[in-house]
Amino acid sequence: MNTMTDTKDLAITGKQRMTPSEAFVETLVANGVTDVFGIVGSAYMDALDLFPLAGIRFISVAHEQGGGHMADGYSRVSGRHGVCIAQNGPGITNFVTSVAAAYWAHSPVVCITPETGSMTLGLGGFQETEQLPLFSKITKFQAHVNNKARMAEMTGRAFDRALLEMGPTQLNIPRDFFYGDIECEIPRPTMIERGAGGEQSLDEAAQLLARAMFPVILAGGGVVMANAQAEAVALAELLQAPVACSYLHNDSFPAAHSLWCGPLGYQGSKAAMNLIAKADVVLALGTRLGPFGTLPQHGIEYWPSRAKIIQIDADAKMLGLVKPISVGICGDAKAAARALLARIEGKALACHANRDARLADIAAEKKAWESELESWTHEKDAWSLEVARDSSDMHPRQMLRELERAMPAAAMVSTDIGNICSVSNSYLRFDRPRSMFAAMSFGNCGYAFPTIIGAKVAAPERPAIAYVGDGAWGMSFGELQTCVRENIPVTAVVFNNGQWGAEKKNHVDFYDKRFVGVNLDKQPSWAAVARAMGADGHTIDKVGDVGAALKSACEAQQQGKTTVLEMIVTRELGDPFRRDALALPVRHLAKYRATAAK
Numbered sequence: 001m002n003t004m005t006d007t008k009d010l011a012i013t014g015k016q017r018m019t020p021s022e023a024f025v026e027t028l029v030a031n032g033v034t035d036v037f038g039i040v041g042s043a044y045m046d047a048l049d050l051f052p053l054a055g056i057r058f059i060s061v062a063h064e065q066g067g068g069h070m071a072d073g074y075s076r077v078s079g080r081h082g083v084c085i086a087q088n089g090p091g092i093t094n095f096v097t098s099v100a101a102a103y104w105a106h107s108p109v110v111c112i113t114p115e116t117g118s119m120t121l122g123l124g125g126f127q128e129t130e131q132l133p134l135f136s137k138i139t140k141f142q143a144h145v146n147n148k149a150r151m152a153e154m155t156g157r158a159f160d161r162a163l164l165e166m167g168p169t170q171l172n173i174p175r176d177f178f179y180g181d182i183e184c185e186i187p188r189p190t191m192i193e194r195g196a197g198g199e200q201s202l203d204e205a206a207q208l209l210a211r212a213m214f215p216v217i218l219a220g221g222g223v224v225m226a227n228a229q230a231e232a233v234a235l236a237e238l239l240q241a242p243v244a245c246s247y248l249h250n251d252s253f254p255a256a257h258s259l260w261c262g263p264l265g266y267q268g269s270k271a272a273m274n275l276i277a278k279a280d281v282v283l284a285l286g287t288r289l290g291p292f293g294t295l296p297q298h299g300i301e302y303w304p305s306r307a308k309i310i311q312i313d314a315d316a317k318m319l320g321l322v323k324p325i326s327v328g329i330c331g332d333a334k335a336a337a338r339a340l341l342a343r344i345e346g347k348a349l350a351c352h353a354n355r356d357a358r359l360a361d362i363a364a365e366k367k368a369w370e371s372e373l374e375s376w377t378h379e380k381d382a383w384s385l386e387v388a389r390d391s392s393d394m395h396p397r398q399m400l401r402e403l404e405r406a407m408p409a410a411a412m413v414s415t416d417i418g419n420i421c422s423v424s425n426s427y428l429r430f431d432r433p434r435s436m437f438a439a440m441s442f443g444n445c446g447y448a449f450p451t452i453i454g455a456k457v458a459a460p461e462r463p464a465i466a467y468v469g470d471g472a473w474g475m476s477f478g479e480l481q482t483c484v485r486e487n488i489p490v491t492a493v494v495f496n497n498g499q500w501g502a503e504k505k506n507h508v509d510f511y512d513k514r515f516v517g518v519n520l521d522k523q524p525s526w527a528a529v530a531r532a533m534g535a536d537g538h539t540i541d542k543v544g545d546v547g548a549a550l551k552s553a554c555e556a557q558q559q560g561k562t563t564v565l566e567m568i569v570t571r572e573l574g575d576p577f578r579r580d581a582l583a584l585p586v587r588h589l590a591k592y593r594a595t596a597a598k
């Protein structure tokens with residue numbers, strides 16, 4: 001039986017008699033679902049039984065949080081829905097962290113949450129918890145099947161809204177509603193085309209750009225999601241404007257382009273920061289201008305507060321929310337960029353008069369930052385010098401540079417949220433979009449590894465690499481089981497510095513090195529653990545071995561092998577995350593006075 005054909009027939013013939021499980025699965029098929037991540041559970045077993053005949057692969061994961069992150073990675077690389085499902089109660093509460101992460105990554109994840117039976121809800125039965133409040137603030141839409149006859153309708157809507165609003169949705173289904181007889185028609189996906197934005201705001205933006213003397217483009221995640229990279233390049237070339245990538249969206253503009261200046265934000269590019277600081281007009285294309293991504297870095301207050309800011313975002317609520325703006329355009333990044341191009345192409349642009357000076361400025365800033373990075377082989381603060389002094393371990397920065405040099409052309413890289421992962425921001429450059437999947441502003445440890453597994457399922461031909469600190473690895477290495485069992489070959493680069501480094505940095509800077517809970521003593525050999533779990537595992541302790549190890553691990557992916565590269569690095573630490581949010585300790589009680597700032 002060919003279910004695709006059947007689905008098309010259903011669409012033609014209208015209502016048919018079916019079970020709610022069939023209606024649910026046929027609606028997944030109608031939405032092009034081919035992969036679902038989760039852990040098996042009785043709550044939805046009647047529907048799961050249909051997956052193989054529906055052409056849907058069920059990817060059995062180690063932990064539901066991992067399944068949610070996999071759905072996230074899958075959607076970010078494919079631009080399609082990522083789907084996850086689990087058992088009611090504990091299986092669903094395990095999804096919460098990953099759905100919150102998907103929310104801030106703007107990933108169209110459909111989180112399917114079978115619920116306790118409708119006739120026992122509220123009685124405190126087995127595996128019961130209220131499942132809608134759990135996700136109310138971390139989803140764009142919550143579909144609740146309140147009657148089994150509405151199974152297909154609600155399922156379809158959860159899929160439509162995830163793409164419409166670019167974020168996770170929840171589909172909550174009382175488990176008894178999978179059974180029975182219903183008459184229904186399988187809804188077709190409703191694809192809503194996004195427009196360029198209001199004519200007047202586009203006109204105003206075009207005028208600002210035409211008069212700008214030092215325009216700078218800030219390319220955000222919206223450029224990636226709208227497949228607008230070509231338009232961003234065309235705008236940059238027309239204006240001859242430098243382009244900065246927004247925080248953790250290093251894949252929003254091709255790094256090989258002469259106008260690319262690198263990412264803003266934590267551990268970002270000084271070239272990008274120095275150039276945007278000079279802007280008189282900023283075109284923020286497809287970015288919500290999130291607060292963390294524009295904080296001062298490297299001691300540079302780079303945000304040009306006197307410049308005119310044109311912000312383009314598909315979500316009107318983001319316009320002017322964090323930064324004051326001159327023009328807000330509610331539009332799709334691609335359509336808006338095209339509309340702006342049409343308005344300024346062939347016009348006299350003020351910025352053409354000083355083009356050569358600006359291009360020289362861009363080249364000089366990039367060169368200066370490159371040579372600084374090249375000589376910045378290790379951290380130079382007192383703590384870092386002390387811990388690295390007699391160590392034969394690798395300096396994290398040198399190791400990251402070697403990884404960068406060895407990175408295969410079409411690689412996808414996910415990054416976690418530790419200190420070394422954050423420093424890697426300076427060393428991650430991409431020429432194609434949908435290549436970088438960072439933990440974004442939710443910033444949860446344990447994001448990177450499962451996310452790259454999901455990305456690999458969506459793009460099996462691309463090398464898939466996760467950067468993970470050893471602390472975060474302890475949270476997420478269980479998903480090696482998924483790689484091995486489900487034959488999803490990826491490479492995990494684990495930075496073994498024996499500490500929760502990013503937090504330890506705060507102890508060093510603010511708490512006079514009174515370390516509490518930051519040392520990761522007695523860790524196993526993560527390379528040996530990987531081998532015990534059926535993957536390959538290698539310990540790398542020389543900078544000269546890093547590049548070859550990455551290359552061969554990526555090649556091993558073609559033979560179906562997952563590899564863990566355990567990098568033995570010093571305990572030195574880069575700049576802290578949250579200098580903005582910490583203060584030196586003040587103590588009033590005598591008992592605690594010894595911990596007051598001196």
Ligand SMILES: Cc1ncc(C[n+]2csc(CCOP(=O)(O)OP(=O)(O)O)c2C)c(N)n1
Nearest residue numbers: 418419420444445469470471472500501502
């Ligand atoms: C789930 C979660 N728990 C705790 C934190 C707080 N936190 C942020 S960074 C960090 C340390 C990360 O350590 P590791 O993964 O070893 O990377 P390193 O900083 O050592 O490079 C911690 C605990 C977090 N962001 N997410």
Ligand SMILES: [Mg+2]
Nearest residue numbers: 469470499501
């Ligand atoms: Mg660590």
